[in-house]
Amino acid sequence: MHAYRTHTCGQLRKDDAGKIARLSGWVHRKRDHGNLLFIDLRDHYGLTQCVVDTSSPIFPILEKARPESVITVTGKVVTRSAETVNAKLATGEIEMQVAEAEIQSMADILPIPVAGECDYPEDMRLKYRFLDLRREEVHANMMLRSQVIAYLRQAMIAQGFTEFQTPILTASSPEGARDYLVPARLHPGKFYALPQAPQQFKQLLMVAGFDKYFQIAPCFRDEAGRADRSPGEFYQLDFEMSYVTQDDVFAAIEPVLEGVFKEFGKGRKVTPAPFPRIPYAESMLKYGSDKPDLRNPIEIADVTEPFRGSGFGLFAKLVDKGSVVRAIPAPGAANQPRSWFDKLNEWARENGAGGLGYIQFAADGPKGPIAKNLEPARVEAIKQAANLKDGDAVFFACDKELPAAKFAGLVRTKIGTELDLLEKDVFKFCWTVDFPMYELNEETGLVDFSHNPFSMPQGGMEALETKDPLTINAYQYDIVCNGVELSSGAIRNHRADIMIKAFGIAGYGPEVVEEKFGGMLNAFRYGAPPHGGSAPGVDRIVMLLADQPNIREVILFPMNQQAQDLLMGAPAEVEPLRWKELHIKPDLPKPKKEG
Numbered sequence: 001m002h003a004y005r006t007h008t009c010g011q012l013r014k015d016d017a018g019k020i021a022r023l024s025g026w027v028h029r030k031r032d033h034g035n036l037l038f039i040d041l042r043d044h045y046g047l048t049q050c051v052v053d054t055s056s057p058i059f060p061i062l063e064k065a066r067p068e069s070v071i072t073v074t075g076k077v078v079t080r081s082a083e084t085v086n087a088k089l090a091t092g093e094i095e096m097q098v099a100e101a102e103i104q105s106m107a108d109i110l111p112i113p114v115a116g117e118c119d120y121p122e123d124m125r126l127k128y129r130f131l132d133l134r135r136e137e138v139h140a141n142m143m144l145r146s147q148v149i150a151y152l153r154q155a156m157i158a159q160g161f162t163e164f165q166t167p168i169l170t171a172s173s174p175e176g177a178r179d180y181l182v183p184a185r186l187h188p189g190k191f192y193a194l195p196q197a198p199q200q201f202k203q204l205l206m207v208a209g210f211d212k213y214f215q216i217a218p219c220f221r222d223e224a225g226r227a228d229r230s231p232g233e234f235y236q237l238d239f240e241m242s243y244v245t246q247d248d249v250f251a252a253i254e255p256v257l258e259g260v261f262k263e264f265g266k267g268r269k270v271t272p273a274p275f276p277r278i279p280y281a282e283s284m285l286k287y288g289s290d291k292p293d294l295r296n297p298i299e300i301a302d303v304t305e306p307f308r309g310s311g312f313g314l315f316a317k318l319v320d321k322g323s324v325v326r327a328i329p330a331p332g333a334a335n336q337p338r339s340w341f342d343k344l345n346e347w348a349r350e351n352g353a354g355g356l357g358y359i360q361f362a363a364d365g366p367k368g369p370i371a372k373n374l375e376p377a378r379v380e381a382i383k384q385a386a387n388l389k390d391g392d393a394v395f396f397a398c399d400k401e402l403p404a405a406k407f408a409g410l411v412r413t414k415i416g417t418e419l420d421l422l423e424k425d426v427f428k429f430c431w432t433v434d435f436p437m438y439e440l441n442e443e444t445g446l447v448d449f450s451h452n453p454f455s456m457p458q459g460g461m462e463a464l465e466t467k468d469p470l471t472i473n474a475y476q477y478d479i480v481c482n483g484v485e486l487s488s489g490a491i492r493n494h495r496a497d498i499m500i501k502a503f504g505i506a507g508y509g510p511e512v513v514e515e516k517f518g519g520m521l522n523a524f525r526y527g528a529p530p531h532g533g534s535a536p537g538v539d540r541i542v543m544l545l546a547d548q549p550n551i552r553e554v555i556l557f558p559m560n561q562q563a564q565d566l567l568m569g570a571p572a573e574v575e576p577l578r579w580k581e582l583h584i585k586p587d588l589p590k591p592k593k594e595g
Contacts (some may be wrong), residue, residue, distance in 0.1 A: 004072055004104075010046020014093045016077045021096065023048055024072040024104065026134065027065050029115045037062060039098075040115075041073065044139075049086070049095040050075070058101045068107040068114055068131070074100040122552070127566040129557055141554045144264060145542045149216055151263055152237050152538070155256045161214040161239060166201035168194060168218070173516070178222035180232075188583035194220035197535065199454070200520050202240040203492055206531040207523045214239040216538060224561065227550050228484060228540060231563040236487065237541075240533035246475050246491055249532050250274065250431065257479070257486075257536065261427045264545045271429040275479075279434040284402075288326070288409020290435075293483025294428035296416035300408045301386040303327040303396070306378040312370055315357075315398045326397045326408035327386040330415045333393040334360040334367075340418075341368075344395070347414065353407055357396045361388055370396065413483075427481055427544065434458075435476040438469040438505065449506050451476055455490035456532075457502060464501045479536060481544055489534025496524040 004024040012021060025043035032038075039050045039062060050073050052059055065071055075098040086092030111127075112120045114134045125132045132138055153163070172179045172193035179193035195201075197219045205213045217238040225231035237256075241249060254273035261270045276294075283290050286299045304324045307315040315325055333340075341358055348356035359379065360367040366379050374382075386394055395415070397408040416422055437457050439450035447469050455474035457463050463472050475491035493499050499521065503513045514521060542554040552558040559565050579585055 001074075008045035009041050009043040009048045010090055012048060012077055012091050012094050012096075014079055017079045017094060019077045020074065021077050022072065022074040023050070023096065024070065026114075027067050027069045027071060027107075030062075030065075030067065039065075039071075039073075041071070042134075046090055048091045049080075049089075050098050051095055052098040052101070056098075058098060061101045061103065062098070064106075065103055066107045066109065068110055068134070069103060070105040070107075072102045072104055073098045123560055123566055126552075126558065126560055129567050133556070138553065141542070141546045141548065142556055144546055145538075145554055148260055148264060148542050148545065149235075149538060151260050152256065153216065155259060156214045156237070156239065159212075159252060159256070161212040162210060163215050164205060164210070164213055165215060166195070166198040166205075166217065170195050170201075173200065180220045180222050183582040183584050185582050196221050197236070198238055200517075202238060202533065203454075203494075203520065203531065204523055206240055206242045206494075207526070207528045209242075211242045212239075213241075213533075217535070222563070225552075225559070225563065226561075228543065230539060230551050230555055230558050231561065232559045235538040236535040237538060238533075238535040240531060242529040242531045244491070244530065244532055246433070246477065246532065249489060249491070249534060250277075250477075253479070253534060253536065254429075257429065257481075257541075260541065261481075261545065265427060267425075269426040271427065275429040275431055277431045277433050280432055280436065280473075281434070283432050284405040284409075285326075288328075288405045288407070288412055289483070290432050291478060291480045291483055291485040292430065292432070293413065293416075293422070294430055295423040295426060295482055296412060297421055297423075298329055298331070298412045298416055299387070300405075300412060301327045301329075303382045303385050306374075306381040306385070307398075310374055310378050312373045315396070318398050322400065323398055324401050324404050326404050327382060328395045328397065328408050328411045328415060329386050329388055330358075330393040330395060330419065331421065332391055333415075333419060334362050334391050336393070341393075344414070344418070348411070351407075351410060353397070356411065358393055360393045361390050363390055368393075429479070429481050432478040432480060433476075434473040435478075436470070437472040437474040437476075437502070440470060447506055452488065452490055453503065453506070454493055454499070456493045456530075457498070461495075461498050461501060464498065464505060469505050475532070477534070479534065484540055484544060486540055487534045487536040489532065491530070491532035494524060494528040494530055496521045499524070 001022055006022045009023055009025045023041055025041040028040040028042035028047060030037065030039050035054050037052050037054060037059060041048050041050050052062055073096060075096045077094050078097055080093055080095055110131065112118060112124055112131055114131055118125065118135060133142065169182060169192040172181065172191065177196055179196065182192040182194065184190045184192055198217050202213055215238050217236055218233055219236060220233050223231060241252060254275055258270055258273050278292065280290055283292050285302060288300055302324065304319055307325045308319045310316045319325065345356045357370045358368050359371045361383060371379055382394065388394055395411055397404045397411060399407065436450045438447050441448045451474065455476040458473045458475055459467065477490065478488050479486045493502060500510050500513055539551050539554060543551050546554055548554055557565065557567060
């Protein structure tokens, strides 16, 4: 018999009754029932109930084994009586009558429990992550992550993509976030950077003639954490294709995403490919976001004109100064109590707005502070524009176009949640397309890139030479699921002359472009194919599939929001001798004076 186990703790079944088996695992839970001691023994594969009589000579051994001690038990497999069968366990029809036992490793008193619910603070969970990972839900999340990555890899290979590994130590590049820098010992005063994404390398692979590339790529960004973003590092399904249009990129990745969400979505509905495509301008108007949550049926409407020159002086004056008014419907909310509207008004103030005006379309006519000051014909125009009916209410956001859109989007999300309007058990995908190539920097009054400067402008060189830059869109797109952006992507600008012209419009001279992106430009001068791609975030895919509100729940050893690894103690100080080797000397901030 094997020294540690003949079976795993998730393997034994009714057909094994009568066998002598050996199991090893962690003491998940102990229950003393007078003359019997029950132990739930757990390993990676499952849980088996073991039982020993208190009169047995091995009882003292098992009695002293604390929870999470590692033990080996040997005994006879027996069927449970009908009333003691545990239908929730795969092994629930049997138990082991323990005849031999050995403690392999005695556990100290636990700082956090493994069995049962864990309501401990996140920092405690991260400090003892090896214990946290033993918990059933977290363990299942990590197994799901592994299975999702295996599925993605197989699906990409099946479509003819080839997996390559791009460098981890590279040069710093301005990609929107801070780089993690690594001092170069052999080159004093110089630094490597960890890649924010393999962007330039994957484009160079296309120039090198590899046609279809992918990898499960680690990316590193020195930025703050939030619920859907882990500080430090993250992983993405990075891919790039040659000789493709935007439609080709969509056709390549849609079946992969639809497939992985169907495979691991536990029966939840998935938007069938092809996914809806929503132009950026339409998305900002209708949903107040470039990553719309289509589970929410509310659509925002433009009602600027009904307020222009109206009796509602506050909005009328703002509209005269260039503001717009957005209407956010609240279906069926006309009969909500006044306190409900007051609560939303207070919420709006907490989110930086002056308040949240509204109209209630009650059965006996429009009500609310705005309706009292607005001409009936204008109220009716709002009702028609926002597709409202009696019994509905409507809220308003008035500001310059972009802030009005963003606040209306917040209101849409809040109302959808308050009224429980979001469709359940569904993954709603869409593409946001036609992002503007440029925007006006309000602080400087100058034209600047609005998003990715390496995207191909729609219309190419001709558009750059003949159009108002603020009217040019890019072949740039985001893939969105349930309001979560999984990835940005683009058809790339593969021509050096178009790139220099595009950067010139944004105020960057040819010498700057050559200095910052000389390697890429040089490669393009030797024959670059049209190419494009995207990079859906693996962590976010798993977070959605696992129905977790925080991305750290699907990462093995995540950092906390302050970018600290509490388990390994990173970042950590190093000996001054290492500073000398690396030719650096920390310039530490001076401690703040108290008082």
